[in-house]
Amino acid sequence: MAGPLGxxxxxxxxxxxxxxxIVTPxxxxxxxxxxYRQYGLLYDDLLIEENPEVQKALSRLTPRQAYDRAFRIKRASHADVLHAPLPKELWTKPEDDVRYLLPYVEDVLKENKERAHWDTxxxxRTRK
Incomplete structure (x- = not known):
């Protein structure tokens, strides 16, 4: 996802x-x-939910994706209250940390851009 200036x-x-x-390491x-991986979260679980584009993207998740997201967030919140990360076997592995919400957010941004284009x-009228 691009920065604030796109x-x-x-x-x-x-x-x-x-x-x-140089940059990869x-x-x-x-x-x-x-x-966040020590608490079992994925990167997309950290996106700010109050953002209207993210809200719309969240509504497009499949029921399973929405359930998994809610479970990860509740489990991480519980571990945070206990002031202890999850056991190491429950940590998110780097190869499992996939961007599941980003495609939906990008679709919403494209739709908003297209809507703004067509609205303006x-x-x-050309005369013949």
Missing amino acids: LSLAPYIRSSPTLSK IAKWYAGGAL LEVT
């Missing part, structure tokens, strides 16, 4: 083997230091 360096970094070799270190479209 810009993302990810494609540029992925296209450069040298930059990718830093990204893995940062994700490991964020500790000016129709002019």
Whole structure:
């Protein structure tokens, strides 16, 4: 997902083997230091739910995805109240940390952009 200005360096970094070799270990270190995986969460579980685009994307999840998300959040909240991460076998593995909500959010953003385009479209009449 792009930043607040709609810009993302990810494609540029992925296209450069040298930059990718430098940035990938830093990204893995940062994700490991964020500790959300120790509580069994996925990255998309951390998205701010008050955002209208995220709200709409959440409504598009399958019932199973919605249930799994709610379970992960409740389990993480319980572990946080106990001030102890989950046992190591319940941690989210990096290969399991997939972006399940991002495609829905991107679809909502595209739809909003298209809606804004069509809402501001000016129709002019040509005379023959």
